[in-house]
Amino acid sequence: MMKAALLPNLEKTNARACTQEILQTLHRLGMQAGMLASLGALFPEADFFAPDTDTLLKASQFVIAVGGDGTIIHAARHAARADRPILGVNTGHLGFVAELETDELPCLARLKTGAFSEERRILLRAAFSTADGKTHRLDALNDVVLTRGTTAGILDLSVSFNSTQLMHCRADGLIFSTPTGSTAYSLSAGGPFVAPDLTCFLLTPICAHSLMSRPVVFGEDAALKTTVCAGGGAFVSVDGGKALPLLPGGTLTVFRSPYTARFIKLKQDSFYAIIDQKFTERREKP
Numbered sequence: 001m002m003k004a005a006l007l008p009n010l011e012k013t014n015a016r017a018c019t020q021e022i023l024q025t026l027h028r029l030g031m032q033a034g035m036l037a038s039l040g041a042l043f044p045e046a047d048f049f050a051p052d053t054d055t056l057l058k059a060s061q062f063v064i065a066v067g068g069d070g071t072i073i074h075a076a077r078h079a080a081r082a083d084r085p086i087l088g089v090n091t092g093h094l095g096f097v098a099e100l101e102t103d104e105l106p107c108l109a110r111l112k113t114g115a116f117s118e119e120r121r122i123l124l125r126a127a128f129s130t131a132d133g134k135t136h137r138l139d140a141l142n143d144v145v146l147t148r149g150t151t152a153g154i155l156d157l158s159v160s161f162n163s164t165q166l167m168h169c170r171a172d173g174l175i176f177s178t179p180t181g182s183t184a185y186s187l188s189a190g191g192p193f194v195a196p197d198l199t200c201f202l203l204t205p206i207c208a209h210s211l212m213s214r215p216v217v218f219g220e221d222a223a224l225k226t227t228v229c230a231g232g233g234a235f236v237s238v239d240g241g242k243a244l245p246l247l248p249g250g251t252l253t254v255f256r257s258p259y260t261a262r263f264i265k266l267k268q269d270s271f272y273a274i275i276d277q278k279f280t281e282r283r284e285k286p
Helices: 015-028 053-058 069-082 102-113 271-284
Strands: 003-008 032-036 048-050 062-067 085-090 117-129 135-140 143-148 155-161 164-171 173-177 200-206 216-219 223-230 234-238 251-265
Touching: 003 015, 003 053, 003 069, 015 032, 015 062, 015 102, 032 053, 048 053, 053 069, 062 069, 069 085, 069 135, 069 251, 085 102, 117 143, 117 173, 117 234, 135 143, 135 234, 135 251, 143 155, 143 251, 155 173, 164 200
Parallel strands: 003 032, 003 062, 032 048, 062 085, 085 251
Antiparallel strands: 117 135, 117 251, 143 173, 143 234, 155 164, 155 223, 173 200, 200 216, 223 251
């Protein structure tokens, strides 16, 4: 019997009702659904519970995340570490990484018949030390952002590519983005759209004080090492999470993570059709 790990963000509008409908749909399809034990009182009809996300995923064949892009991205990182495919259901605003909207839940029947495919997406790994001396190795599905603090001046940055000097620029920061994240912060900073199944990543400067600073695309084997030469304190943020202060005089190294996210595709929409649909919808909303 197929078992799904159901990870909802109940802070999102309609997420609870959507989760109830998903549970009912999975049961009609003869599947089991597991959830975190902390949600047991709200969803007693779930088939099994686990004390934490990693344990839940180990007991399941695939993951269904219910929420906005942030929820799905967070769940996808866990799913990648457990080597489980993930399906996103959008109850947020844009839902760019979601496969289904709330009115498309009948498509879940394709999980039973096998009428689906997988899209594999790379993650990035950020290696750095913080001001307290701790060493971090964090994985990102969207992006790794190096930026100045609220009171710091413009940063003087030196970037090397596979140990060879690549660029020296003054900027508010740098965005290291996966193809999945090319539609997020990198896009706002002037970066290009990149199809999410490509194995490459982007470097996009933020408000660079140079006419020659442009987004650059790198192959999957690249390792980019950034040193803050001057400009005060710098911070590192992974997938929009908490900004961590970079160790003064320290470096940030970004390279491909050993993990790969596996996204379940129930529909045949192309990446470019989704871009047109999602960004048109956002323009039309008041």
